[in-house]
Amino acid sequence: MKETKAWYMNGFAGIIGIAVLVAVAIISLLQQLVIIAVLFVVAAIVLASGITIVQPNQAKVLIFFGRYLGTIRDSGLFLTVPLTIRQNVSLRVRNFTSKKLKVNDVQGNPIEIAAVIVFRVIDSAKAVFDVDNYEEFVEIQSEAAIRHVATKYPYDTFTDDDEITLRGNADIISDVLANELQERLKVAGVEVIEARLTHLAYSPEIASAMLQRQQAAAILAARKKIVEGAVSMAQMAIEQLDKEGILELDDERKANMVNNLMVAIVSERATQPVINTGSLY
Structure with missing residues (x-):
């Protein structure tokens, strides 16, 4: 099926035509022309059945004895x-919120x-x-x-930052969902304007374990940054000492200094300094 434009005319002109038919029927009845009066009354009733009102952003689908005649927009x-069935179809923008669905992502993790x-x-x-x-x-x-769509992507990734995930790429997932919906709904003459996720979470039975996994991944990532910074700071300190000639350090003392700096920077707790005040020998 494909929408076509139905025949229609100004309704006020139609009402005037109906009034004229009724007036002629009354005049005919007064002149005792009963058959003619009945014919004009029947014509007025039939014509009146074609009067219809269409609201803004609404369409009327006309069906005449099982045949589609067209649509009034x-x-x-x-x-x-006349004598058509007129079915209302709303052309307004509407939204539908789905229920919370429990599915498995591409890695088999149950999610909502x-x-x-x-x-x-x-x-x-x-x-x-x-x-x-x-x-x-x-x-x-x-x-x-x-x-x-939920089964095509992982909820989250802990290794590949470029991988598309449900949690980390909301805009991409929304576009994919909208395109797939459009393919499914075009048979119904429906246009998908937007599709966005409103709820996304691990299922309760694995939420705690996945939270620990996320926390562990975050801690590892933070530790990696701290180690990179500590190495850079230790290297900068040794280069600065050598450049300005403040201390002459051999390889063993440089290694000891780097070790102390790494422990002081990487340690979760504040380090306690040990002051060397000299030796008896």
């Missing part, structure tokens, strides 16, 4: 084909995920005739797309 009062989908109908004929209930269709396909 303009708002106002109109006269259209939910998303909000912003959509609107762009083809009323597809929305009415190609699917049974387009609103229910949007909900079911949205949950299916969310599950599918």
Whole structure:
């Protein structure tokens, strides 16, 4: 199915035409022309069945004895084909928030995920005739797309910083989800405007273990930075002493100095200095 424009005209002109038919029927009845009066009354009733009102951002799908005649998108009062069934389809932007779904990411970790989908109908004929209930269709396909996207990526990564993850690349995941939803919902004449994750977390049964893993990874990363800084500071100190000739240090004393600096910088607690006041010998 594909949306087409239905025939319609100004509704006020149609009301005037109906009033004229009723007036002619009354005049005919006064002149005892009963059959003619009945015919004009029937014509007025049939014509009146074509009067319809269309609200802003709403469409009327016209069905004439099982046949699709077209859609009225303009708002106002109109006269259209009489004896038609007119089904309302909202063209407004709407959003749907999925339930919290429990799925496994690409690494097999159970996670909880939910998303909000912003959509609107762009083809009323597809929305009415190609699917049974387009609103229910949007909900079911949205949950299916969310599950599918969640299984394609890991929740988080602890090794490769360039890998796309659900937690670290929210914008990319939203684009992927929106594109997949659009492919699924185009059969219903629905346009996906936006899709964004609203909830993302590890499942309760593994949340504690994953939190410890994240903390361990953070500690290792911090330690790596501290060690890099300590090495740089020790190297800078030795180079500065050699450059200015303040002390003459052999390799053994340089190694001892580097060791002391590394311990002082890397240690989690404040180091206690030991003062050498001299020797008896």
